[in-house]
Amino acid sequence: MSESETLPSVFKLKPAKSTHDVQFFPESGELIAGIPTKVAFKAITTAGTGIDMKGTVTDPSGAVITDFTSAHLGMGTFHLNAEVGKTYKANITFKDGTVKSYELPKAIASGITLQVTNTESSSANVKIIANEPYFAANKSKSLFVVGTHGGIIYYAAKTRLNGQVTNAKLPKDQFPAGILQITLFSDMGEPVSERLIFNAPKETASVTLKSDLAAYKPRQKV
Incomplete structure (x- = not known):
């Protein structure tokens, strides 16, 4: 066999294993x-x-x-x-x-979380929860809740970590409709927790059509 000759070969390729x-x-x-x-x-x-x-x-x-x-x-x-x-x-x-x-992801030993319940039309219920180690290390320190839409700040509030659970209401009428980003910042200005919620449009357009006549004849102008 010369160097320029090629030999045909046939072999089966195993299909990629289907996985979820x-x-x-x-x-x-x-x-x-x-x-x-x-x-x-x-x-x-x-x-x-x-x-x-x-x-x-x-x-x-x-x-x-x-x-x-x-x-x-x-x-x-x-x-x-x-x-x-x-x-x-x-x-x-x-x-x-x-x-x-x-x-599943492993739990961190010390931390604080922001939970938001978005079921009311006028406001969202915000709950800040710190576990025992985080609360012990940060008791009475300031926390900041900031709400943005499209990168623009529409809401900002300050509170103190006086307990492991802090409840607040976020007024939705201060935001435009769409996706809102709610971020919890530490007293050092570091983001420690974040949630996204949807702010539904407050009003929908209503159109009423009324004809000049109750009925029209064939080919009659409307």
Whole structure:
């Protein structure tokens, strides 16, 4: 065989293994030890489309802490009160029968979180929760809540960390309609927690049409 000759060869390529994935999003960004936290999740296929599933959260001993089911297109939420130093797993069964396990983000030992309930038309309920280590280290220090829309500040308020839980109301009429960013800053001006909420339009256009006649003849001008 000369150097210029080529030999044909046929072989099979193994198809890429189909797999799904789940992303977990703790409210305000992190799990904080000792604070019950809402965790949102989204399950997707390799094509990027949502896939429904159900699952459980287990602690290091294998005990079930909570169970959950997706509500729509693989999306849903569950609550978890994590302990520092423990590794929690989400054990998922997808709609097509595929089973997978995922380690959840580890809880931080000291932290503060911003929780926002956006169910009222006039205001949003804001709850600032500090766990015991954070409160002990930052008691009586100042905190700042800043609300922005499109990078413009529309609301700013100052409070003090006099307890582990602080409640406040955010007046929604001070903001334009759209996505609002609510950020909690420490006394040093560092962002420590953040939430996004939707501010619905306050008014909708109403149009009333009225004709000159109750009925029209064929080809008659309207």
